[in-house]
Amino acid sequence: MKVLVAGATGYLGSRIVRELAARGHRVRALARTPDTPAPLRACLDDVHIADATDAASLAGCCDGVDVVISAMGLVGKRTKQTCWDVDRGANRALLQEARRAGVTKFVYVSVVRSPGLERVQLVRAKRQFEADLRSGGLAYTILYPNGFFSDMDEFLAMARRGRVVVFGGGGLRINPVDGADVAVAAADAVTEAAEEVDVGGPDVLTHEDIARAAFAALGRPPRITRLPSWTLTGALAVLRRLTPLRVHGRLEFPLTVLTQDVLAPATGRRHLADHFREAAADG
Numbered sequence: 001m002k003v004l005v006a007g008a009t010g011y012l013g014s015r016i017v018r019e020l021a022a023r024g025h026r027v028r029a030l031a032r033t034p035d036t037p038a039p040l041r042a043c044l045d046d047v048h049i050a051d052a053t054d055a056a057s058l059a060g061c062c063d064g065v066d067v068v069i070s071a072m073g074l075v076g077k078r079t080k081q082t083c084w085d086v087d088r089g090a091n092r093a094l095l096q097e098a099r100r101a102g103v104t105k106f107v108y109v110s111v112v113r114s115p116g117l118e119r120v121q122l123v124r125a126k127r128q129f130e131a132d133l134r135s136g137g138l139a140y141t142i143l144y145p146n147g148f149f150s151d152m153d154e155f156l157a158m159a160r161r162g163r164v165v166v167f168g169g170g171g172l173r174i175n176p177v178d179g180a181d182v183a184v185a186a187a188d189a190v191t192e193a194a195e196e197v198d199v200g201g202p203d204v205l206t207h208e209d210i211a212r213a214a215f216a217a218l219g220r221p222p223r224i225t226r227l228p229s230w231t232l233t234g235a236l237a238v239l240r241r242l243t244p245l246r247v248h249g250r251l252e253f254p255l256t257v258l259t260q261d262v263l264a265p266a267t268g269r270r271h272l273a274d275h276f277r278e279a280a281a282d283g
């Protein structure tokens with residue numbers, strides 16, 4: 001099949017491209033610039049250059065495409081765009097173009113279903129797009145993945161600097177998932193009918209466990225500062241009050257995740273401790 005991957009240059013999207021190519025699909029990337037890295041280019045049939053917030057630039061991107069997979073979103077990046085522009089607006093524009101071109105299925109990578117996150121702007125923008133997709137007239141699959149290993153790298157970065165700060169006394173839990181496991185779920189969705197798929201990692205870890213795993217990967221003794229969650233929720237409340245959406249919208253999701261349990265059904269196979277060991281060895 002011919003599959004368009006939006007967000008192909010990102011952490012998850014690049015893994016989806018590789019997984020699809022390994023399964024023999026022909027892959028078109030939607031990218032903002034033509035300079036896709038060479039290993040990724042080797043997996044691609046072609047590239048459509050567009051900023052998906054500019055609907056006109058999407059014209060033709062889905063021509064000849066059977067299935068669209070979108071891993072396009074704003075993840076903590078400094079930009080003038082907001083989650084409503086990208087996570088909802090750009091994906092909606094892509095859905096319209098997919099419909100126009102006669103695409104048969106749209107696979108969307110959303111975010112974990114966790115009650116304490118539902119009021120966060122980024123999650124609300126994604127839920128709105130999910131509603132667009134459900135009423136969009138195309139077959140669809142929505143993936144609900146927990147936090148990626150790429151986000152857990154912040155624990156490793158703190159450990160490298162000598163101290164990891166955890167909130168909620170360190171006892172809050174998450175089962176983060178490797179992007180490669182999410183890519184498998186996305187590629188499965190090309191041919192499988194399930195409309196909703198939760199994706200979590202195999203290990204439920206406390207933040208303290210994650211901090212210790214980061215130090216262990218570096219071969220250093222753990223130095224952990226445990227703060228109560230209210231310090232972070234208080235800082236978030238101030239951020240929301242004093243900064244525009246394009247600033248607090250970027251920070252609200254990753255910080256809110258640190259103040260509560262965030263759990264998804266365990267479907268992934270890869271372990272965070274192995275990822276940390278590999279990342280530590282790579283320097």
Ligand SMILES: NC(=O)c1ccc[n+]([C@@H]2O[C@H](COP(=O)([O-])OP(=O)(O)OC[C@H]3O[C@@H](n4cnc5c(N)ncnc54)[C@H](OP(=O)(O)O)[C@@H]3O)[C@@H](O)[C@H]2O)c1
Pocket residue numbers: 006007008009010011012013030031032033050051052053071072073074075086090109110111112145146147148149150151
């Ligand atoms: N990170 C997590 O822990 C996590 C957990 C659950 C769900 N998710 C969701 O999974 C998706 C992928 O996350 P990720 O960590 O792979 O993020 P990422 O590495 O930042 O990748 C995001 C991708 O979206 C593209 N993009 C952003 N704005 C665009 C626009 N206006 N037009 C075209 N492309 C645009 C980026 O292109 P450029 O390379 O040009 O910037 C990039 O390819 C996101 O929707 C995210 O919310 C993430």
